[in-house]
Amino acid sequence: MAARQKSPQRDDTGVFLAIVGVLAVPLVYVLQANGVITIPGMPSLLMYVAIIILFTWAYCRWRTPSTWNPVKRWLTLLVLVFALAVLSYFGVSKQYGRDHSLESSAEQAKIALFEMRTFTGMPEITFTHFNIYYRNVGSLPARAVGSKTTITVGPQPMSQKEIQEAQDKVLSWQGWQSYLRTRKNQDLQPGVGQWFSFPDQPGDASRDLAGKLPFVFTQHWYVYAMVAFKYWDSSMEPDVFGVTEGCVGLWGDLTTNHNCGRSRTFLEREAFTHSSITAQ
Numbered sequence: 001m002a003a004r005q006k007s008p009q010r011d012d013t014g015v016f017l018a019i020v021g022v023l024a025v026p027l028v029y030v031l032q033a034n035g036v037i038t039i040p041g042m043p044s045l046l047m048y049v050a051i052i053i054l055f056t057w058a059y060c061r062w063r064t065p066s067t068w069n070p071v072k073r074w075l076t077l078l079v080l081v082f083a084l085a086v087l088s089y090f091g092v093s094k095q096y097g098r099d100h101s102l103e104s105s106a107e108q109a110k111i112a113l114f115e116m117r118t119f120t121g122m123p124e125i126t127f128t129h130f131n132i133y134y135r136n137v138g139s140l141p142a143r144a145v146g147s148k149t150t151i152t153v154g155p156q157p158m159s160q161k162e163i164q165e166a167q168d169k170v171l172s173w174q175g176w177q178s179y180l181r182t183r184k185n186q187d188l189q190p191g192v193g194q195w196f197s198f199p200d201q202p203g204d205a206s207r208d209l210a211g212k213l214p215f216v217f218t219q220h221w222y223v224y225a226m227v228a229f230k231y232w233d234s235s236m237e238p239d240v241f242g243v244t245e246g247c248v249g250l251w252g253d254l255t256t257n258h259n260c261g262r263s264r265t266f267l268e269r270e271a272f273t274h275s276s277i278t279a280q
Contacts, residue, residue, distance in 0.1 A: 048088035110138030135193035
């Protein structure tokens with residue numbers, strides 16, 4: 001009596017786990033990127049690595065790829081693992097950024113930029129300048145309040161890209177630390193406002209403005225001021241500073257302030273600390 005032949009068994013476990021691996025990484029990434037689930041950075045990384053390892057193991061057990069030639073089999077695996085690794089990287093990076101983001105609070109100092117005024121062409125004005133007015137609208141004293149300003153006057157309006165690049169340049173100014181040291185005694189109490197002049201004395205900058213501002217009236221030129229403040233208060237970590245930035249545009253009669261770029265207040269971690277500012 002002839003023995004019955006057993007039909008070959010399919011290894012469905014490998015197929016199932018391979019499908020799970022391919023679907024799990026994109027699903028977790030989308031949920032994590034949209035903030036639906038929150039998994040801390042390191043557990044998130046370990047989870048993605050585990051899913052990719054599980055997928056690789058399942059792929060190697062899957063019967064169908066074993067019938068392909070070696071180049072096709074391993075190249076397919078490489079492409080799939082690379083795609084899953086890229087998604088995993090962006091998922092972990094987004095979560096890491098979320099874990100380490102700094103959020104400002106109402107219980108902190110907060111500098112607000114209020115207005116810019118032009119002073120030129122009057123007998124009592126000894127030099128052409130702008131006055132920039134600001135106030136601490138937060139609940140704690142702002143310490144070592146310092147500002148950086150750049151003014152651009154020209155015949156054409158600045159593009160949003162040009163404005164953003166100019167604001168980025170002000171924020172990344174390499175002289176912030178040394179300048180804030182000169183401002184270590186310049187505290188601003190909650191609800192108190194102050195102003196400063198730019199330029200703050202007669203000189204080339206003032207003469208340049210005096211030569212260009214008439215064209216705003218006669219030839220419709222544009223004035224752009226990029227202003228940034230940095231400061232800190234007692235609630236902030238030693239290397240965290242408050243930052244306020246704004247862009248003010250003036251044209252026409254030079255009296256109406258126009259918002260022309262980023263206008264925001266946020267916290268920023270610096271390479272220097274509060275104590276390095278106040279040190280003698």
